[in-house]
Amino acid sequence: MKITILGSAAGLPTVDRGLPAIIVEVEGELLLFDCGEGTQRQLMRAGVSLCRKMRVFITHLHGDHLFGLPGLIQTMNLMNRVHPLGIFGPPGLKKFLEETTISTMPEPVFDLTVHEVKEGEIALGRQYRVIGALAEHSVPNIAYKLIAGESSGKFNSNKAEALGIPEGPLRKDLKSGKPITLEDGRHIDPADVLGKPVRGISMVYSGDTKPCSSVIKLAEDADLLIHEATFTHDLGDRASAEGHSTAEGAAGVAKSAKVKKLLLTHISARYPDGKVLEDEAKNIFASSEVVEDLKNYDLKI
Amino acid sequence: MKITILGSAAGLPTVDRGLPAIIVEVEGELLLFDCGEGTQRQLMRAGVSLCRKMRVFITHLHGDHLFGLPGLIQTMNLMNRVHPLGIFGPPGLKKFLEETTISTMPEPVFDLTVHEVKEGEIALGRQYRVIGALAEHSVPNIAYKLIAGESSGKFNSNKAEALGIPEGPLRKDLKSGKPITLEDGRHIDPADVLGKPVRGISMVYSGDTKPCSSVIKLAEDADLLIHEATFTHDLGDRASAEGHSTAEGAAGVAKSAKVKKLLLTHISARYPDGKVLEDEAKNIFASSEVVEDLKNYDLKI
Numbered sequence: 001m002k003i004t005i006l007g008s009a010a011g012l013p014t015v016d017r018g019l020p021a022i023i024v025e026v027e028g029e030l031l032l033f034d035c036g037e038g039t040q041r042q043l044m045r046a047g048v049s050l051c052r053k054m055r056v057f058i059t060h061l062h063g064d065h066l067f068g069l070p071g072l073i074q075t076m077n078l079m080n081r082v083h084p085l086g087i088f089g090p091p092g093l094k095k096f097l098e099e100t101t102i103s104t105m106p107e108p109v110f111d112l113t114v115h116e117v118k119e120g121e122i123a124l125g126r127q128y129r130v131i132g133a134l135a136e137h138s139v140p141n142i143a144y145k146l147i148a149g150e151s152s153g154k155f156n157s158n159k160a161e162a163l164g165i166p167e168g169p170l171r172k173d174l175k176s177g178k179p180i181t182l183e184d185g186r187h188i189d190p191a192d193v194l195g196k197p198v199r200g201i202s203m204v205y206s207g208d209t210k211p212c213s214s215v216i217k218l219a220e221d222a223d224l225l226i227h228e229a230t231f232t233h234d235l236g237d238r239a240s241a242e243g244h245s246t247a248e249g250a251a252g253v254a255k256s257a258k259v260k261k262l263l264l265t266h267i268s269a270r271y272p273d274g275k276v277l278e279d280e281a282k283n284i285f286a287s288s289e290v291v292e293d294l295k296n297y298d299l300k301i
Numbered sequence: 302m303k304i305t306i307l308g309s310a311a312g313l314p315t316v317d318r319g320l321p322a323i324i325v326e327v328e329g330e331l332l333l334f335d336c337g338e339g340t341q342r343q344l345m346r347a348g349v350s351l352c353r354k355m356r357v358f359i360t361h362l363h364g365d366h367l368f369g370l371p372g373l374i375q376t377m378n379l380m381n382r383v384h385p386l387g388i389f390g391p392p393g394l395k396k397f398l399e400e401t402t403i404s405t406m407p408e409p410v411f412d413l414t415v416h417e418v419k420e421g422e423i424a425l426g427r428q429y430r431v432i433g434a435l436a437e438h439s440v441p442n443i444a445y446k447l448i449a450g451e452s453s454g455k456f457n458s459n460k461a462e463a464l465g466i467p468e469g470p471l472r473k474d475l476k477s478g479k480p481i482t483l484e485d486g487r488h489i490d491p492a493d494v495l496g497k498p499v500r501g502i503s504m505v506y507s508g509d510t511k512p513c514s515s516v517i518k519l520a521e522d523a524d525l526l527i528h529e530a531t532f533t534h535d536l537g538d539r540a541s542a543e544g545h546s547t548a549e550g551a552a553g554v555a556k557s558a559k560v561k562k563l564l565l566t567h568i569s570a571r572y573p574d575g576k577v578l579e580d581e582a583k584n585i586f587a588s589s590e591v592v593e594d595l596k597n598y599d600l601k602i
Contacts, residue, residue, distance in 0.1 A: 015345050104364040
């Protein structure tokens with residue numbers, strides 16, 4: 001799982017930090033989380049082709065998280081993109097895209113589908129799945145969890161052979177975790193023929209949120225949590241009033257969820273050096289780091 | 302007149318060329334021509350504060366020329382901008398801005414006015430005026446001419462005194478170019494009391510257009526013409542069909558209009574090196590140059 005931060009600013013970008021966007025590559029497929037203004041050029045700078053298989057996940061309908069979407073679609077169009085593009089996000093996304101794009105560009109040449117979603121299982125890929133939970137912001141914000149490479153355990157054909165399980169639907173049931181009964185009445189449990197389940201790797205991206213229990217639950221035992229940390233703790237009241245987190249608050253979420261690593265993003269322009277936020281978080285959760293634009297943070301299965 | 306190219310790509314940006322935008326500074330006031338995605342960060346890179354006096358002129362309602370506008374307004378809002386912002390552009394601009402911004406950001410804290418315009422005199426500043434002409438593109442496109450520092454000639458108080466012209470409305474009439482009649486019946490011509498008129502300096506920005514007579518007329522004797530040159534001449538048929546210009550075509554406009562200098566912009570991503578376009582233009586109009594992003598092209602009065 002190759003994670004590249006494309007933009008890590010809060011609402012107001014700077015020369016160093018672009019508007020929110022994260023591109024994740026899983027086994028050749030691309031998942032883009034948020035699409036702030038300038039994302040298409042950041043993708044180019046990161047060496048990611050806009051013609052590749054991609055799905056987009058928008059956390060919430062504030063401009064700084066989605067104003068890059070119309071331009072991304074227009075450029076994909078000019079590139080004669082072939083692969084379909086699925087865009088997932090909160091209700092209202094479809095109307096926004098229709099209104100911004102209809103008058104300003106021709107009909108997309110590729111298949112563009114907008115999925116208005118809320119929480120639960122949101123998307124399934126060949127090698128991954130994405131689930132969502134509602135975080136706590138001033139407008140509905142979906143925190144996304146991406147789980148890749150998980151499997152219920154490798155099927156042991158030798159064992160199946162020895163147990164006399166015929167090839168076909170019975171084996172398929174076992175592979176998908178269902179117990180079966182053979183013609184001779186013997187019950188076979190999936191554990192009898194499957195190897196150790198593979199947990200896979202997982203990352204959670206909070207979008208904009210106060211520290212909240214739904215993100216803690218979503219991030220439980222995740223390998224990586226990318227959480228917003230707009231302010232330092234001295235601006236805690238403002239953070240809370242605006243539905244944002246301090247670095248301390250984000251670290252508290254990471255600690256409660258027992259994640260392996262915390263990346264802090266959505267950094268207010270008032271902090272030209274993010275170290276002050278990193279230090280604050282490290283006091284509570286040691287494995288904390290403030291992200292940099294165009295830096296890679298990879299997770300190995 | 303300090304001119305900085307913020308973006309010089311055609312519809313599809315590259316790592317080197319951002320989407321169309323040009324910022325011009327005239328005696329401390331800013332004029333932004335087009336506002337492609339990413340303009341706000343390009344302004345920051347150019348060291349231009351988003352809180353300063355500014356007017357925006359949009360050539361046409363294609364996404365690559367205006368998708369930076371909602372984000373620019375949002376950022377100005379977050380910066381608590383005080384100065385009003387006037388945005389000029391073709392009919393439909395108001396609706397686009399209402400639809401993109403209303404649902405995604407709070408009401409601007411500054412005075413935002415959208416002027417839907419077509420041609421003729423479009424805006425008057427303290428030290429400049431902007432006039433427009435309809436170019437020839439697939440949708441209505443306004444080419445803008447900015448004239449700065451022009452004056453009808455300095456008023457010579459000594460001469461006025463010697464001629465016995467009383468202070469007050471009669472002198473005001475002469476200053477504005479109107480002849481007057483004194484109480485004693487003498488006729489006074491403005492030329493009798495005014496110095497040599499100052500022509501000022503002028504630049505024309507074409508937006509997206511085929512080579513056309515209205516841009517030639519608008520650009521007549523201008524100091525600078527910034528004209529689109531999307532393609533080389535071998536793609537002339539395509540340029541014409543899509544309402545664009547070749548470098549050759551742009552140079553022809555510059556030659557016919559007798560401008561002093563031609564800058565070529567709106568460069569298709571198929572030309573990683575713009576020199577091929579520059580050479581093509583130079584064959585027809587020697588003082589041609591392909592622009593670079595963030596480079597300054599200054600005009601002195």
